[in-house]
Amino acid sequence: MKIDRIEAIPLAIPYRRPFGFASGRVTAADHVLVRITTDDGLVGHGEAPPRPYTYGETAASIIAAVSDLFAPVLVGADPFARERIRADLDRTVANNAAKGAVDVALWDLVGQACGQPVHVLLGHAADDVRAAHMIGLGTPKEMVADAVEMRDEHGVDAFKIKVGRELGVDMAAVRALRAELGDGVELYADANRGWDADTAIVASRRLHEFGVSMLEEPNPAADVLGRRRIVTASPIPVVGDESTITLGGVARSLLDGDSEAISVKVARTGFTDSAKIVGLCEGLGVTTVVGNQIDGMLGTVASVALGCGLRALARHPVEVTNYLLMTDDVLAEPPVIADGRLAARQEPGLGVTIDPDKLAHYRVD
Template structure:
């Protein structure tokens, strides 16, 4: 299973409506389809979603670093030599989603070679995950209406509420309205995307007392070291590190430094191999994890679900697996479905990603 070619295909699919949050907003999924071809005819498939406001990657930079730096370094290696591949990729700093797509594509190849779903190779704990849904910035009545629609249509009962606006009272109002409308059986947690200062975060949390939040995520800047420690020491719920914990060393720093008490794992930025390291790191420290979303399309969602379902620890909480519902289309020949609040992994070998050639021809940007 020698790697003989790596292919990068840019594609762009509009969202039905902009997704708005404190660090930016997304109107189109300008992603990169990554294909790793082997000498035995097996092809691994994954997706790299650029997030320039978080990691500095763009669609163009992902293609450039894979085509010009990564691919030449890994050609001739076996898909089994994942550690050797990662060693070569890590010689180049940053570029997390480009590296992760290559790693997940290799796992897809291994699953296909073994005629086994990747979920089974990773751990095989389950074949499904509970789903949480992100509620982005909008007038309060629209946020409530969206949450009610998603609950009634898909059976989802966990909601991640984007916060970080100014004044923070707008977000307090939205969270209180969501709790009143959805009732006590629904889980609510908030994500500030680094939008507030530590003091603003503390005031907002005090104002949300009684809302019954499950978690608070990245309310203030990742590099506000003292402010984050001060805030987390006073936070009434587990504080989730996301953008501040993008690799194992940062996870150690955030947890042992008192800047977080839980970790968001995103396969789009740590692939499967490094995500397992982060997961086991958290298990060893007795820290909860969430399966986060990089505003993934259906390909990325399937990858996240495959990893999350494979491990007992990551199935304890609902995973952020519904962002694709806001996209106008996708590349999968067989679209994902959410029913009774859960999403199932694919039973076919590998990741079960089958690209619709007509859709790819429609949305690709290199022709």
Template sequence: MRVTSVESIPFRIPLTEKKIWARGALDAAEHVLVRIRTDEGLTGIAEAPPRPTIYGESLRSIVAAVEDWFGPAVMGLDPYETEKMLDRFERWIGNPTARSAVDMALTDIKAQAAGVPVYKLLGGWTEQVPVCVRVPTGNADAVVRSCASFRDRYGIVTFKIKVGMEPREDVATLRAVREALGPSVRLCPDANQGYNPATAVRVLKAIEDLDVTLLEEPCPIDNDRGRRKVAESTTIPLMGDESCTNLAEVRRQLDMGVVSVISIKVARTGFAVSERIAHLCEAASVVNLCGTQADSSIGVICGAHFAASCRNVKMASELTGFMDMVDDLLAETPKIENGMITLSDKPGLGIVIDEAKLRKYRI
């Protein structure tokens, strides 16, 4: 089986409301659909979401990278030749979501060819993955209402709450959610490096009694000494995200010993490098979850397959990006019930593009 074509199609779908976090904002999903075809008639699909303030990619840079580099690099390749793909991709630096989308679309094809869902091809750990939802930013009352609504409507009990801007409000919000929703929900605040180390220590002290599941990236990722101090000051697990965007960064963070959870985002490390990251983490007794890159249904499905494949993904994964969009490209979007996504047993990723929607949203 050989790759015969690699397409990159930019599309734009508005968000239901503007997303705000410590370092940026977003009002529409402008992603690139990557579609790969083979001589045996199989089609693999994935998406690349540009995040200029995080990875320096744009819609146009992704299209260019797929058309000029990563696409041609896999033309004629057997989709099973993952190691050759990785080797060829090493020629170019950066462009993480462009290369990852090609990797994931090829894996979609591999699994279809094998007749198994991707999560089985990659390890087959489970069929159901617990979901963590990114709660819209707002004051304490609004956040409590959002959490309650996600819990009541979808059974989601793990909440990613954006903090890192106003320490006092952050603490008040977390306390309000814990008090309103009781001991059974999980609080996963994400500071996106918004505190300085001293503030992070203070905030962590102020929330020590709240049974917080983890705090994500409390302070600037290049302040190694500060991060060590923060980690030593608290019993709350710290999660690495911006500090852990590729294999080399993960290795260094594991060496440094500050993080005890690492967020794997298939949007930036595809399946092949995500597997390597999980293996490094497993060997270091650091656990993973699958983080969100504000993915559409396509990216969420990719993340869900990876989370289901891998036993080191031990915590609820952020698989709700598609819920923030007014529409989607898929004939069928993921269902969240009892706080879980249940994987389809269709071969591959099980993604079917609605061609009418693609015509409507492509740009």
């Protein structure tokens, strides 16, 4: 089996409402669908969500990387030779979302060829995961309404709260969420690098008072000494995310004392490097959680597969609800959150089918 063709298809799907965070704001899913076809007719898919304010990638740059740089390497290659392909793609620096989508599509192909779901190939630690919901910036009333909707309609009881604005505004939102949701709900916070170190230290102590369990990316990681001061002073663990986007970056962050836990995202490290990062952290006794890049349905299915595949991830809530922000998608069978959990698909590969009519409607090339 050899790769015959690779496509990068830009999509534009409206959101039900904008999603805001300290480093950006999105109003539509301008994602790229990566589709790899083999010479025997198998088709693998991956989703690349561009985040220029975090990784510098746009839909146009992802398409160019896949079509101009990666296709000459991929066409004619064996999909099972993922380590060789990884080494070839790494000759191009960065382009994390583009590489992640390619890797996901390759695992989709391998699973189909083997007749096994991706989560089984990864290790089959679980059949479903507990869902966590990511609450975007807004007024306290808006943020509480978002959380209550997810709790009441989907049974979700774990929430990541976007913070990183003026401290009083953020703490008012956290206070309102804890008051409404009660002590039985897990809350953790993500500042998306929005605070300076001194503000983050004060914030960490206040968050601890509200029973918030973790603080993700409190300040710009380039402020190395400031980040270390936060880690030393914070009563809750500091989680690396945007500052720990590669295997080497994770190692440096942990050894330098910049992070105490790591958020892993399939959208930027695929299955291959995500598993390597989780293994590194597991050996060091460091917690890993599955994060969300405001993924669509395909990215959500991939995140669930990763969470169900690896034991270190399966024990924590997985951020898998934000596809609900989108008014539609191109998958024929949407993910289903039931009683606060989302199950891995049991079909070979990722178990997804692209609806051709929806693809034709939402593609913008």
